[in-house]
Amino acid sequence: MxxxxxxxxxxxxxxxxxxxxxxxxxxxxxxxxxxxxxxxxxxxxxxxxxxxxxxxxxxxxxxxxxxxxxxxxxxxxxxxxxxxxxxxxxxxxxxxxxxxxxxxxxxxxxxxxxxxxxxxxxVVDRLLVHRRLNRGPKIVVVGGGTGLSTLLRGLKSYSSNITAIVTVADDGGSSGRLRREIGGLPPGDLRNCIAALADQEKLITALFQYRFKAGDGLAGHSFGNLFLTAMSEITDSWEQAIAASSQVLAVRGQVLPATLSDVSLWADLEDGRCIEGESNITAAGGRIIRVGCTPERPPALPKAIRAIIDADLIILGPGSLYTSVVPNLLVPEIVEAIARRTVPRIYVCNIMSQPGETDGYTVADHIKALDAACGKRVFDAVLVQKKLPSSMALARYMQENAHPIVIDREMLMRLGCRVILANVMDEDQNTKYVRHSPERLARVLLRWYGRVNRMEHPTHASR
Incomplete structure (x- = not known):
């Protein structure tokens, strides 16, 4: 390690x-x-x-x-x-x-x-783990969705100094209902990240993911969403609600919303349509040309900017390109803060394409989309899955019009982006769905971070 x-x-x-x-x-x-x-x-x-x-x-x-x-x-x-x-x-x-x-x-x-x-x-074992994790690198992860919580689950074995900067553009499902009926931030992605970083992760995840099956107004809501919403009412602030919840659940690190503004996504499609709402963008089924938000330039949460300034390693993704990663980059202060840093910065590319969002996309297409959203390059390298899924998994995904993200090396060289190839995939033997492995992904990222540190600071590394 x-x-x-x-x-x-x-x-x-x-x-x-x-x-x-x-x-x-x-x-x-x-x-x-x-x-x-x-x-x-x-x-x-x-x-x-x-x-x-x-x-x-x-x-x-x-x-x-x-x-x-x-x-x-x-x-x-x-x-x-x-x-x-x-x-x-x-x-x-x-x-x-x-x-x-x-x-x-x-x-x-x-x-x-x-x-x-x-x-x-x-007690001594707990102290040893506590000391080791407290001395880990300061890691900032920017994203949303299940991809971000998966990565956090692996990273927390290497460091307690983790900050997850999470998108707040979700408007579907239980989060969307609470957002429309009560107001405030959508709690879904925040809930998943808090559960992933909790000490008792399995129990907290099962509790937070529990969805009520009956009851007027309760059916369809997850317990975690209701918990965070209630905490926001008690503390009168979403920032304090997340901090209090993290303290109660013994979270390693911190979870921060990218902005406290009531953000709504929109997307311009290749066929001329303009789709409003995060949940409608993927469902629209067209090729996305541009993604924006209302309000246009939401202010960043100050604690998120401070975390980026103090970071030793910055990671973008994994997660849905246009609805999980890019929404964070529509906050100009976050983009500027990441761009100013000289620490290792890496983007974790998805393994499979997402129907209705990245159909036909290559790795270079993902990078172009991120560059377009930021107006500049804000990362040094991209981590890409090296091995293809099994033939049975590929057949399963083919039925859903999804495919492995193609590594187009020539275009990547023209874009001047360093590619890190590694096997960071887990394949479910029952469903044949593939996901990033929390342990493998975290291990590869920390090894890359260590190599970059040794190359940039050889004198310090030899001590």
Whole structure:
């Protein structure tokens, strides 16, 4: 696993290797793992004990200390006469270390019982993971839909410093209904990202994705959408609602809307039609020429801009090109902030085309669409799936008029875009649908980030 520097990688490796030590002794040794900042405080505590003892000695004019030292001297002289110093010395040292170990083990065991009473996981293991993730790179991911939540699910194993900047143009399904009836932001994509970054991801995802099947006004709504909408009413702000929800659900990183404006998408099609509404664009079934939004230049959320400015790695996508990725790039401040950064920036291209949105598109067509939306190039490389899906999957997608995104190398070279080829695909053996693998995708992106860092900062990487 690659982090910001080789030093961090080595520290992480040492921490992991100590986790495999068996028994109570192994658990105790893990408290001395690099990066926990425990050893310095143990040393400081030892100095404190010595200074306290010295202070007490000074306070009582050394009289009790003198008699104690006399007694210890007599006892040690007698003990040394019975056993040679080669035996008595190491024996006393072992006894002292055993008492220290026993006392520390009992103390830490009591703390563990209070903090995590029903868990088999040790506090030290949680601290090791916490420290490792906190030292991970600052990653900003821009997008929406299931593609963004899939990527976040993989990235959270490498860093806690993740910011997801999410589109707020959704107007379909439960999100669209809440948006029309109550107002505010559509919660669907925000909900998926919060669930993906939560510690108890499987449980939270199942809970947030649960859709009510009956009830006046409830049928069709997901619990997560209602939860976020209720939080926005309680906190009087969508920004505070998302932050509060993230805190309650122990989210690693933060989820931010690209803008707090009530954004509505529109698209000009090749046949002259102008389609309004995000959910109507894909359903219209024409070739998209241009995508815009109302209001025309929505203001960015300031926290999103700060996250981009502080980022070590910026990722666009994956997700629906025109309805998940491009809507974020219709916020001018976000485009300018990304364009100004010199950190590694990469676009994750979709594996398959999306009917009604990217029919017949190649990788170069995706890049041209992003460049057109931004008015400039805002990423350095594009990550593309290397292997084709199975023949059965291809046949399944052919029935839906979808195809693998073609890698047109000559056009990509003319566009001056670096291509990263990797196998980042998972294929469902039952449905034959393909998706990005969270683990593979995150691993490839972090490896690419590490290589770019080493090339740009060779002196730092060699330390």
């Amino acid at each position: 690659l982090m910001g520097s080789p030093k961090q990688t080595i520290t992480s490796y040492k921490g992991k290797s100590l986790q495999h030590l068996p028994g109570r002794l192994g658990r105790s040794i893990r408290w001395l793992s690099p990066g926990l900042s425990i050893k310095r405080w143990l040393f400081l505590s030892a100095i404190g004990v010595l200074l306290t003892s010295l202070g007490l000695a000074i306070l009582v004019r050394l009289t009790p200390i003198f008699y104690v030292i006399q007694f210890l001297e007599s006892a040690l002289r007698f003990f040394a006469q019975v056993l040679p110093r080669q035996i008595s010395g190491p024996l006393v040292i072992v006894l002292g270390l055993f008492l220290v170990w026993w006392g520390q083990t009992r103390t830490l065991g009591s703390i563990t019982e209070v903090l995590i009473p029903d868990s088999q996981e040790e």
